[in-house]
Amino acid sequence: KAGVTQTPRYLIKTRGQQVTLSCSPISGHRSVSWYQQTPGQGLQFLFEYFSETQRNKGNFPGRFSGRQFSNSRSEMNVSTLELGDSALYLCASSLTGQSSYNEQFFGPGTRLTVL
Amino acid sequence: EDQVTQSPEALRLQEGESSSLNCSYTVSGLRGLFWYRQDPGKGPEFLFTLYSAGEEKEKERLKATLTKKESFLHITAPKPEDSATYLCAPSLGADYGGATNKLIFGTGTLLAVQP
Numbered sequence: 001k002a003g004v005t006q007t008p009r010y011l012i013k014t015r016g017q018q019v020t021l022s023c024s025p026i027s028g029h030r031s032v033s034w035y036q037q038t039p040g041q042g043l044q045f046l047f048e049y050f051s052e053t054q055r056n057k058g059n060f061p062g063r064f065s066g067r068q069f070s071n072s073r074s075e076m077n078v079s080t081l082e083l084g085d086s087a088l089y090l091c092a093s094s095l096t097g098q099s100s101y102n103e104q105f106f107g108p109g110t111r112l113t114v115l
Numbered sequence: 116e117d118q119v120t121q122s123p124e125a126l127r128l129q130e131g132e133s134s135s136l137n138c139s140y141t142v143s144g145l146r147g148l149f150w151y152r153q154d155p156g157k158g159p160e161f162l163f164t165l166y167s168a169g170e171e172k173e174k175e176r177l178k179a180t181l182t183k184k185e186s187f188l189h190i191t192a193p194k195p196e197d198s199a200t201y202l203c204a205p206s207l208g209a210d211y212g213g214a215t216n217k218l219i220f221g222t223g224t225l226l227a228v229q230p
Contacts, residue, residue, distance in 0.1 A: 004158075031216050043159075043202070043220035056215050090158050094216050104149065104216060106158035 004107035025093030138203035
């Protein structure tokens with residue numbers, strides 16, 4: 001069974017640009033969550049989607065947005081990039097929309113570097 | 116406020132030297148506590164989910180336990196390949212008021228096992 005895939009794996013952008021990251025969950029999984037990981041802050045929750053609906057959003061500025069498609073694939077977008085957006089962006093896939101009795105599996109991440 | 120604290124921040128063991136990692140949490144109405152292993156530059160790898168106080172789960176040299184306020188990851192006779200960062204992540208509690216897969220991550224314990 002294929003795992004969670006994320007594309008691209010590495011990305012270099014300059015300040016002010018925008019970027020779109022993609023996540024394909026495990027087949028049959030309907031929930032996708034996004035996290036930002038930095039050395040100083042660790043893993044921080046960005047947002048989660050279930051059946052194309054954003055259910056929950058973390059404490060990030062509006063420059064961070066996302067969406068989920070009918071096939072459960074998800075994208076996140078960061079506009080007007082800042083140096084501090086350099087991080088590993090991870091998505092997690094799960095079968096249902098509820099953490100109870102519901103394992104969550106992470107993809108390999110997208111390493112974003114903002115110059 | 117939901118909080119997670121992992122200790123120690125770093126741990127160096129000799130091969131075969133058993134030890135335990137601690138995860139203390141404050142989450143209203145815990146729905147589940149996840150343990151992950153993360154290797155440098157990779158996404159977290161799912162290890163265990165615990166759902167109720169007193170529950171224990173084992174996988175090879177690892178055993179995870181859960182109380183109402185803490186979880187422990189016991190490592191028995193570790194090998195160098197067990198070297199990684201171990202992350203714990205309680206799921207948001209029932210007081211949140213809705214279904215969610217949001218996880219609140221601790222900063223992790225960096226484990227180094229020397230041969």
